[in-house]
Amino acid sequence: MAGLRWLVGAGVFVSFLAVNGLCGAEGLKTIEVWKNLFTVVNGDGVDSNTTFLITKKGVIVVDTRVTPGEAKKVMAEIRKHTDLPILYTINTHYHGDHTFGNQVFEGSGAIIAHENVLKSLVGASGQEHLDFFKTMNIPGMEETVITLPNMLFKDQMEIFVGGYHLKLIHARGHTDGDLFIYIEDLKTLITGDLVFNGKIPYMGDAYIEDWLSAMNKLGDLDAEIYIPGHGAPGGKPVFIAMKHYLLNLKGMVLKQLEEGKSLKETQDAVRPVLMEKYKGWKNLDWLDANIQRAYLEYSIKQGT
Numbered sequence: 001m002a003g004l005r006w007l008v009g010a011g012v013f014v015s016f017l018a019v020n021g022l023c024g025a026e027g028l029k030t031i032e033v034w035k036n037l038f039t040v041v042n043g044d045g046v047d048s049n050t051t052f053l054i055t056k057k058g059v060i061v062v063d064t065r066v067t068p069g070e071a072k073k074v075m076a077e078i079r080k081h082t083d084l085p086i087l088y089t090i091n092t093h094y095h096g097d098h099t100f101g102n103q104v105f106e107g108s109g110a111i112i113a114h115e116n117v118l119k120s121l122v123g124a125s126g127q128e129h130l131d132f133f134k135t136m137n138i139p140g141m142e143e144t145v146i147t148l149p150n151m152l153f154k155d156q157m158e159i160f161v162g163g164y165h166l167k168l169i170h171a172r173g174h175t176d177g178d179l180f181i182y183i184e185d186l187k188t189l190i191t192g193d194l195v196f197n198g199k200i201p202y203m204g205d206a207y208i209e210d211w212l213s214a215m216n217k218l219g220d221l222d223a224e225i226y227i228p229g230h231g232a233p234g235g236k237p238v239f240i241a242m243k244h245y246l247l248n249l250k251g252m253v254l255k256q257l258e259e260g261k262s263l264k265e266t267q268d269a270v271r272p273v274l275m276e277k278y279k280g281w282k283n284l285d286w287l288d289a290n291i292q293r294a295y296l297e298y299s300i301k302q303g304t
C-alpha cells in the first residue's frame, strides 16, 4: 500500500486546495468546548483543528496546524486565557496540517505521538511530505522546519496532570499512526482525523477496514462531546455520521466488486449516490479518490 499512498494522496490534496485550501474566509475561531477545554477551528491554509486544555499545572496542546504562522495564532489564543507553560504537545497523526506548526511548541515538555508518526516525518519521507505541502501555495509554508515528536508510544499512554486524566489510544485508520484522546471526566473524545464533521474525509493513506474498527473502539467509550480533526466539535451525531459514511462507502464498493465491476464503473455507480446522500458536506470532490481507496483495499482483501 505504501506506493499507493502518494499516488492517491497527491491528487486528493490538490483538489482539496481548490475547494478549501487558501480561502480562510471564515477566519480562525476558538470554541470553548468545556471549561478549560478549547478548540481552534478554521483559519488560513488548511482547516485542521487544534485543541488545548488548560490544567492547573499548564497547557496541553493537541495538533499544531499547517504552518508556524498558524501555530503562533493558536499560541496567541492560548495566551488570551492563561500564562501557564505548555506542558505537552500531542500530534494525532503525521499529516502536515496537524504537525507543521510543531516548532512553535518545541519548548513544551514533550511532543507526543504514536511511533509511526515519527517514521513518517523523519528523514526523506518527512521531507517529501513537506515538499508536497510546499506545492500548495499555503502562506508561510516555507517557514516550516519539520519538528519531530520526541515522546512515542505503541498502543496506549496516559497523562495525569493538573487535575486531568487523558488516555491516548492508538487506532490505525485514517493513517497508520492515528491516536485519539479520551478524557473520561469530561466525557470527551478528541478524535484527530478519525472523524471529520460535515466534510468528506481525506483517505489518501487510509485503511478503511481498520478505520471502521477504530470507530467501534471510539463508540465503546462513554462520550458526549466529539472533537473532530476537521470541522466543529459536536455530540454523538457527529460520530455516527462519520461511521455511517464509512459503512456506506464500504458497502457500496463491495457490492460493485462482487459484481466484477471496474474501478471506473464503481466510481460511476457509487459517486452519485454518495453525492446525493452527503450533499450538505464539504470536499465532495474527494469522493472519487475515496471510492478508489476502498476499491483497491477491498479488491486486495477479496484476492481479485
Ligand SMILES: [Zn+2]
Pocket: 093, 095, 174, 193, 202, 229
Ligand atoms: Zn489527516
